[in-house]
Amino acid sequence: MKPLTLIRSSSALRVAPVALLLVFAYYATDLGDDLRIDPLGYSATVVDAVLRNLLPVAFAVASGLAAWEARKLGASGIWRLGAVRSRYTIAAQHLSPVVALAWSLLILPTLCALVQEQVAPDVPGLTLLAFALVLCVAHGIVGFAVGATVRHIAVVPIIAVTDFLAVGWSTGLETPWPRHLTGLFAGKMMFGELPTAAALAAPLLLAVGSAVAMALLWAPVSRWLRGAVAGALVIACAFGSFSLVSDWSYIGPRSTGHGAIACAGQSPRICVPEARAEHISALTEEAEATLESLRRAGLPAEPTTIKDTSLNLRYPEPSTKDDWTVPLGVGEATGTVRYQVAREVVHFECAPPATGPARLVYYWVSSKVGQADTYLRRLSSEPDFTPQERSRIQDGVAKVLRLSEARQMDWYETTVAEACQEDGTTT
Template sequence: MITWGNLRASAAPWLLLPALLFVYLYMDDAIHTVPSHYAVESGELTDYALPVIAPVVAGVAAWEAGRHRLLGALRNISARSRVSQLIRAVTPVLVLHVLLIAAALVLARQAVGVWPGGAGWFGVAHLFVLPLGWLIVGWSLGVLMPKSLAAPLVAISCWAWLAMPHAMTNAWVRHLGGFIDGTSTVTDVRASTVYTVPWLVTAGFALAAMCLTGVRRRPWIAVISLLVPVACIFGGRALVSDWGFQNPTHPRDVALVCTGEAPTVCVPPEYAPYAQQLHRDALAPLRRLEAAGIPAPEVLRITSPEEHTKPGTWPLYWSLPLKGAGDDQDKFTANLAESAVAGQAARAGVSDCGQPGSPAAAWAALVAGVDEQRLRTSIPAPGWAHLQEIRQLPAKKQADWFANTAAEQKHCRQGIGS
């Protein structure tokens, strides 16, 4: 009865429906392809709800702390311990937190087609751990100042810390907040440090806020409240300074599903329903490339860019189709042209840099059957003129030029128009 009465008196129920709406809007904007049925992506997709859940939890915690602070002496004459009183007081916030996480899980399941699994549970844990840290921050501020001031202050601060660094040029700042843009691919999985670093920083904020509540009794604690978050921020910066704008990943350890011959197409298990269609779509462009003097691959593989490409194997660049959109054969053929560059480089004993848009890839795309007018719009005039000069050469010289250009990898340092 006490818990039910606490829930009815709380501000948490009033925020449930608005928060659910924004959770839906944030997550619905994150997925644009057909369901991948990739369990890791399902778990990580829930983190798109973090800029909603964490500020809401922090703001409600500040409001509830202020409401219970007004009880004054009634807390001191209660027969229950301080810990029991705290648990009961914070229960509405925790219930709101759990309901919002449940909603995020259901939305992720609907978008991806499966429940979280594997490394995706890190993403779900992230949705528990980070808002709990901000709950402590919000509760501490609610103890120190009026709830009408503490609640909006901590909610806005939390949202700004999570969202605004993604618009800044300092790449390292975005990795400390905890809002992780994007998800793991079927070939590469996020490193666990993507989660643990913002957990460390948020724990520093929570500890500093807790220390502030004891400043009246021990003024020297204010120094600790200042030093702890500063140390966590600089420590976090040291850990993420070499990440750049991307999250660190490692190749996914999974057995590929292979189908067909000449070439054999190998894809991650989530793409197995598309493997035969990819094999059929690749046959005609590959025959045109082979007729132009480019050795055909034995295997086409969707694999991590970090894995070394062996001679005779081409990396296959393909992603799920967009919702409501059909297959784009021109795009698939253009990607096969990029694969041809990487395959030719591997045949020459060179590692392809993976930068698209090379002159060799443009030539291969035209040979493979990409619409000439469509391709021309994506190439600067000097590059297009140079490409037309190459296409006037005898077939054998064009093939030799392609092989040499792919092996030189000059496009990694220069554009197609250079």
């Protein structure tokens, strides 16, 4: 069949205007909440926001229309042309417009979102999109096989609605593992994150394995043989997928470090997302000035690297002596870079330290870099920060600041130790 004739006769052409209109109406109304997260120039964040909302729709369209096409072929007796063209060729031709429509429901909103957020596509974002497109093909093949087997008109809405609900409602179940088999990734994709190979393989194994099993039912071999092989394949893929995800929590495993970053300076080397590279010079100056103030006070402030916390939001890396993790982006936006850097120089040997001494230490360090008021504003959100507590901190640190630098360091070391003392023992 000629391509234009195939398209004109396909149900996808008649459904396309309604499906695209509904998808873009949803995009313009409800999808905005998920797109408000700052992608930091990382396209996987944007692509994931679109996919988490539209994948159930694309799957339902693919499976429902594929079932309709298979039922229509069965009713027209076209399967009798198998001597001229194989069933696989016929199925592929009639599935092409359906899959193309399902792909359009994902690709077009994704392009709009990338343009809206002014984010260029990158490898992680294209990986997520390609993953979703493969799943659409698998759902279409399964729907086609069901429609070819059950030719009653009711099979079309049943399989479409079942597909939509099975995928969409999986994230609301208390049991975690079903959601990891649908292709929907719970929790927003943070900067630099990407599902691990296992997280991508689990839904692919189930969907693609089921699609291959359905296709095997048309193989030119014994009915019992192809049925046995197809059944064994479905069971094996289902068991393999479940074994991968059975012990996962709500959010599946993710790898990090995929986002583009920019670094500048030496000792310390400042690293931020590439989208914030224009601020790196100002951040470097602020960080170097802060470290110099801390060193003049006698504190050991000699980090070799300072990384923005946005590089690892979900799995934050604790600061070490040489590598500090600091919310530079938050500091730059609120004018508190010096305070954010200064906090990292304080190191308690216990967690959590006693509140009273710890507050004195943080207020003293903040005072040394000229941002004492920033720390007080932070404390004002805590319920136990009363006017009496404010006076205690301000008066106590004011007395310390009148001492010599050597005596201030003695006080600092003593107070840090006191914050971890319990029954006279430092933990």
